[in-house]
Amino acid sequence: MANKSDAVLSQFxxxxxxxxxxxxxxxxxxxIGTGWIAESHILCYKNMPDVxxxxxxxxxxxxxxxxxxxxxxxxxxxYPDHKSMLDNEELDAVSVCTYNTQHAAPTIYALNKxxxxxxxxxxxxxxxxxxxxxxxxKKSGKILSIGFQPRMDExxxxxxxxxxxxxxxxxxYIQTGGGRRRGIPNSTFIExxxxxxxxxxxxxxxxxxxxxxxIGYPKPLTVxxxxxxxxxxxxxYATPDAHHTAAENAARFSVDDFAAAFxxxxxxxxxxxxxxxxxxxxxxxxxxxxxxxxxxxIPSTDCWxxxxxxxMTLYHDLAGERAQTTVPIIENKGAGLFEKKIRSFVDAxxxxxxxxxxxxxxxxxxxxxxxxxxxxxxGHEIQIEIPEI
Ligand SMILES: NC(=O)c1ccc[n+]([C@@H]2O[C@H](COP(=O)([O-])OP(=O)(O)OC[C@H]3O[C@@H](n4cnc5c(N)ncnc54)[C@H](O)[C@@H]3O)[C@@H](O)[C@H]2O)c1
Numbered sequence: 020m021a022n023k024s025d026a027v028l029s030q031f032x033x034x035x036x037x038x039x040x041x042x043x044x045x046x047x048x049x050x051i052g053t054g055w056i057a058e059s060h061i062l063c064y065k066n067m068p069d070v071x072x073x074x075x076x077x078x079x080x081x082x083x084x085x086x087x088x089x090x091x092x093x094x095x096x097x098y099p100d101h102k103s104m105l106d107n108e109e110l111d112a113v114s115v116c117t118y119n120t121q122h123a124a125p126t127i128y129a130l131n132k133x134x135x136x137x138x139x140x141x142x143x144x145x146x147x148x149x150x151x152x153x154x155x156x157k158k159s160g161k162i163l164s165i166g167f168q169p170r171m172d173e174x175x176x177x178x179x180x181x182x183x184x185x186x187x188x189x190x191x192y193i194q195t196g197g198g199r200r201r202g203i204p205n206s207t208f209i210e211x212x213x214x215x216x217x218x219x220x221x222x223x224x225x226x227x228x229x230x231x232x233x234i235g236y237p238k239p240l241t242v243x244x245x246x247x248x249x250x251x252x253x254x255x256y257a258t259p260d261a262h263h264t265a266a267e268n269a270a271r272f273s274v275d276d277f278a279a280a281f282x283x284x285x286x287x288x289x290x291x292x293x294x295x296x297x298x299x300x301x302x303x304x305x306x307x308x309x310x311x312x313x314x315x316x317i318p319s320t321d322c323w324x325x326x327x328x329x330x331m332t333l334y335h336d337l338a339g340e341r342a343q344t345t346v347p348i349i350e351n352k353g354a355g356l357f358e359k360k361i362r363s364f365v366d367a368x369x370x371x372x373x374x375x376x377x378x379x380x381x382x383x384x385x386x387x388x389x390x391x392x393x394x395x396x397x398g399h400e401i402q403i404e405i406p407e408i
Contacts, residue, residue, distance in 0.1 A: 042068045046368055049074035049110045049134075051101045051125045052117035053086035054207070056139055060114045061090045063361040070365055076104040101125035105132045112162075112368050114361075115139060118207040120215040123148035126163065130155040135162040137364040141224040142381045144215030146389040146405060153378050153408045164364045164374040165381045167228050169325030171359035173349040178308075178331070179233040181315055181346070186335060188312025190234055190288055195226045195306040197319045198277070198295025203251050205260040209272045217251065217274030219388050223294035225325030227384045229317075230290070230306060236380040237285040243400035244391030246275035250297035280391045281400075290387075312336075315346075 048064055050057050053075055064070045075083040076098040087095045098104035105113075105128055112135040115125050123143045129136050130152070142165050143149045156163045169175050181187065198218070207213035208221060231237075250256040251272035257265040276297055282290040293303045306317040313335035318328050331346040354362065363375035382405065390403045 040067070040069050041369075044369065045069055045071045046111045046365055047071055047073050047109065049076070049104055049108055049113045050083075051076050051104065051113050051115050051129075052121070053077045053083045054116060054118075057086065057114065057116035058090070059357050060116060060137075060361065061086070061092060063358045064114075065090065065092060066358070067362070067365060069369070074098065074104050074108045074110065076101050101128055105129055105134065110134050112137065112364070118213040118215075119144050119220050120211075120213055123152050126152050127155040130159040130161055130163065133159055133161060135364075135368045137164050137166060137361070139166040140381075141216070141220040141388065142378065142385040144220065144389075146382075146386045146403075149378070149382050149385045150406045150408060153382060156378060157408055162364070162367050162374045163378050164367065165376045165378060166360060167225070167325065167376045167381070168356040168360040169225060169229065170232065170376055171351075171356040171363070172325070172327065173351050174327035174331075175229060175232070175325065177346060177349060178229065178315065178317065178327070181331075181333065182233045182308065182310075186313050186333060187308060187310030187315060190286075190308060190310045192289045192291070192309040193230050193234070193307070194291040194304060195230045196223065196279075196293040196295075197226055197302055197304075197306070198222070198293070198298060198300075200299070200301050201250075201256065201297050203256065203258045203272075203276060203296045205258045205263065205268050209251060209268060209274060211273040214274050216388060216392065217248070218276050218294050218296040219246070219278045219391060221296070222324055223278060223292070223388060224381075224384055226294065226306065227292065227387055228381070229325050230308065231384060232380065233308070234288065236383050237288060238405075239282055239284055239290075239383055239387050239390065239403045241283045241400055241402055242280050242387060242390035242394050243282075244278065244280040244394035246278045246392060246395040248272060248274065248276045251276040256297055275392075275395075278391055278395070280387070280394070282387055282390070292387075292391075 048070055064072050074096045077083040083097045113129050115138045126136050126138050252269050254266040254269040257269035259265045277295045279293040302319040305319045308315045316332045333344040386403050386405050394401045
């Protein structure tokens with residue numbers, strides 16, 4: 020189970036924007052994987068008058084049925100896996116809410132059936148899987164959007180605006196990441212067979228997206244990566260859950276709980292990154308973006324989940340003197356970020372708009388994560404290879 024302090028679900032307490040929605044055509048949606056994050060999807064879809072959730076699939080018998088009952092959604096047809104659902108339904112779109120190792124297969128199957136896909140983050144586990152998904156996307160001509168709701172945050176947009184304004188000048192160094200002192204999730208997140216990757220995929224992908232999106236997603240070239248799992252595998256620090264003791268979860272733990280890397284990006288930019296589910300430290304540092312004209316400091320709190328946790332500071336010269344400008348937190352108005360993420364996907368499907376969070380960008384995010392794992396395995400710096408799509 021993902022850390023509940025993620026404040027993902029709590030965003031539904033926000034006031035939902037009253038916007039005129041064209042209901043003359045209803046988008047038929049299916050949900051693949053009815054676990055924890057699917058709850059956020061169904062809560063959003065339920066609120067949308069132009070969406071009809073008609074099908075749901077889960078590998079665990081009875082889970083999808085109980086899920087729809089809990090959320091009071093009627094008229095849904097149920098399936099034991101993504102294939103039987105996609106073979107038997109005429110859908111406009113699916114939410115793929117499966118664990119990481121089951122991101123690629125259902126997404127490829129859906130795209131091959133001509134169905135648009137909103138795929139939860141991280142994109143996949145490996146670069147090769149991401150490339151296979153993108154080949155299916157290209158062939159299908161359908162929309163594939165990756166579920167990074169922090170993209171909808173006005174503060175995240177502000178980071179990008181600051182970079183694009185030229186205030187920082189040419190960027191040459193970025194430090195990002197973050198982590199929790201104690202925050203190891205359990206459930207399907209901690210095993211290689213389901214999670215595939217640990218802190219790297221769960222939260223690392225967010226802090227990478229925060230900075231890479233701001234600077235226009237340059238291609239990653241090389242990486243020297245390190246991963247460890249000292250906390251997850253230790254019964255003292257492993258997290259118990261409804262089905263396992265801490266000792267049992269420590270024995271199941273087979274992914275990373277900490278990662279660090281030094282990445283070279285196209286354009287001569289250095290990316291210094293670290294991420295952690297648990298450590299003997301509150302934070303490994305702020306996110307900083309250094310440019311030739313100025314620098315931006317984003318306080319580390321919550322950076323790990325793609326949230327700007329406090330006012331940012333812009334360091335620059337003013338009339339020849341060193342100056343600092345505080346960039347206050349911008350309040351997000353209207354619907355919660357998660358609802359905005361789903362709405363933007365539904366609108367893209369309805370109106371043939373580009374994917375709100377395109378795979379072409381997140382491919383580089385995935386290639387860095389995969390590169391860190393591969394470099395850590397061989398113990399030295401490696402070239403990041405990305406096959407042609
Ligand atoms: N965007 C966010 O804020 C956010 C937050 C938490 C989790 N996530 C992501 O969502 C994904 C799921 O996380 P979760 O906490 O819901 O996991 P979960 O284990 O609670 O749920 C996953 C469900 O998918 C089902 N499943 C797996 N393969 C399937 C298949 N082929 N067909 C049908 N069902 C299948 C499983 O049986 C399980 O019920 C992860 O990739 C995670 O990274 C995103």
